[in-house]
Amino acid sequence: MMRNRTAAGGGTRKDNLWAFLQCAHSLLFLCQDGQQESCSAVLQMASDLQIAVRTVTVEELKNELGSAKIGTRLYVCGDYQFVRGLENVLFSFGITNEELWSDVTGATVHPVLCAGCYHRNDPVAGSYIHCEMCGRMLEVSNHYSKKLDAVMGYIVLPEQLVFKSEEPQPSRTTPEGR
Amino acid sequence: MILVFLARSCMVEVADIEQIAESVKRFTLVPVDAGTVLPFHPGAHVETCIGTRNVVLRRHYSLCSDADETRFYQIAVSKSKTSRGGSRYWHEQVIVGQRLEVSVPVNHLSLSRTARHHLFVAGGIGITPFISMMLALRRQGQSFELHMAAKSALACPFYDWLSGTFPGQVHFYFSTEGCRLTPNLLQDQLLGTHLYVCGPPGMMKEFRDCARAIGYPKQSVHMEAFTASQGGDNHPFRAFLEKQGRWVDVPGHQTLLAALREADVNVPSSCEVGGCGTCMVGVIDGDVDHRDFYLTGEEQAQGREILCCVSRAKKDRLVLDL
Numbered sequence: 001m002m003r004n005r006t007a008a009g010g011g012t013r014k015d016n017l018w019a020f021l022q023c024a025h026s027l028l029f030l031c032q033d034g035q036q037e038s039c040s041a042v043l044q045m046a047s048d049l050q051i052a053v054r055t056v057t058v059e060e061l062k063n064e065l066g067s068a069k070i071g072t073r074l075y076v077c078g079d080y081q082f083v084r085g086l087e088n089v090l091f092s093f094g095i096t097n098e099e100l101w102s103d104v105t106g107a108t109v110h111p112v113l114c115a116g117c118y119h120r121n122d123p124v125a126g127s128y129i130h131c132e133m134c135g136r137m138l139e140v141s142n143h144y145s146k147k148l149d150a151v152m153g154y155i156v157l158p159e160q161l162v163f164k165s166e167e168p169q170p171s172r173t174t175p176e177g178r
Numbered sequence: 179m180i181l182v183f184l185a186r187s188c189m190v191e192v193a194d195i196e197q198i199a200e201s202v203k204r205f206t207l208v209p210v211d212a213g214t215v216l217p218f219h220p221g222a223h224v225e226t227c228i229g230t231r232n233v234v235l236r237r238h239y240s241l242c243s244d245a246d247e248t249r250f251y252q253i254a255v256s257k258s259k260t261s262r263g264g265s266r267y268w269h270e271q272v273i274v275g276q277r278l279e280v281s282v283p284v285n286h287l288s289l290s291r292t293a294r295h296h297l298f299v300a301g302g303i304g305i306t307p308f309i310s311m312m313l314a315l316r317r318q319g320q321s322f323e324l325h326m327a328a329k330s331a332l333a334c335p336f337y338d339w340l341s342g343t344f345p346g347q348v349h350f351y352f353s354t355e356g357c358r359l360t361p362n363l364l365q366d367q368l369l370g371t372h373l374y375v376c377g378p379p380g381m382m383k384e385f386r387d388c389a390r391a392i393g394y395p396k397q398s399v400h401m402e403a404f405t406a407s408q409g410g411d412n413h414p415f416r417a418f419l420e421k422q423g424r425w426v427d428v429p430g431h432q433t434l435l436a437a438l439r440e441a442d443v444n445v446p447s448s449c450e451v452g453g454c455g456t457c458m459v460g461v462i463d464g465d466v467d468h469r470d471f472y473l474t475g476e477e478q479a480q481g482r483e484i485l486c487c488v489s490r491a492k493k494d495r496l497v498l499d500l
Contacts, residue, residue: 025392065369065370070371070392091292096397
């Protein structure tokens, strides 16, 4: 499954991608090893629109960005860690969401920020976790912070625990002594 | 600190008046209580309230002093040939020692924190918001350039100061010398460049449209209008307020915003020249004659919103989401 993280639009994926590429004068194309096949539609669309495509590696990216001109659009594809790492580099060059199309393959599990102690818990699957710093039980929300690259974990109050105990329990263990 | 945010305005006194170019005067305003002025972010403006007992003129002027300067504000006013009273009053009536009310600073033109390069384009008195912005960028060691159009060096506000303060970063275009500022300079800029434009309506529209065509993202293009676009004819029309189920008549001499307010419809506004988007309301039906600088070409073509301060109906009616 492939999910787009940026360049949001109200239409289908194909429509949105078409609208994204129509604004491009050239395209920097960066794909994680092994994912090239899933990007063929993007390359075909760029070809149809007669957009110059330049395929770059992670190592070449900073150099390319150093000389890229306004009107360039960027396409990146890979698993979540790969894409997120690249986005940090791209945003540091002043690139906006409108100039970037990211396709994420595989599962996306974000770190969870504890609303009580602000500790950033490592990514873990599940609706509830125990904060590895303060031990509080947290409900994992979908409130994502791009700056922190984490979702908010809301504290589950003691009176709510009765109900929550019927929910699947997290696999994480609480710190000793908590 | 709380008091600062609650304060809506403060009294200042005109401490100095300088003629800095043909038809342009700079006014230095110090707080009456001898304290410090309220802080502002680079690019901010204030609303000034001047006039006599019978006529009160409220006008917005960009602060052209350094944002780090806490002892005074400075504004520059160009005497307009088509003045509705504000600039003429500032030039002909305001004297040193006069007291007036100024609002807390408001900013619709903030500097981007993520830009890799800042590209400023000013037409005449449109330079004013960029002065504090360029001073801030220089302190931060960030990359920027200014392109400024004026009739001549004598008519160009801050000409000597700009030339001396930002050598190599400022480019002048004087029409009397046959040199025209065109949007060609927008091309071949580095990815991550942010564009800021302040000038006459025609120039702003030309640069905005060209920037979008070149591929500048919407959030990288920043516009500050100081006069409303004249647009086409101002024929009267009727606006139907869908939620309230009633009609409001908009005569030819009145803006939609003014007509709505007269009908007790509270629509917030700020710049009132189509530049900030504060007075935007939804359009359910009818064709809009867009005269603002806020919506993109695509958004204007969709016709789902209208900026009531300047835009009107193309035909005889609009249905608004009010």
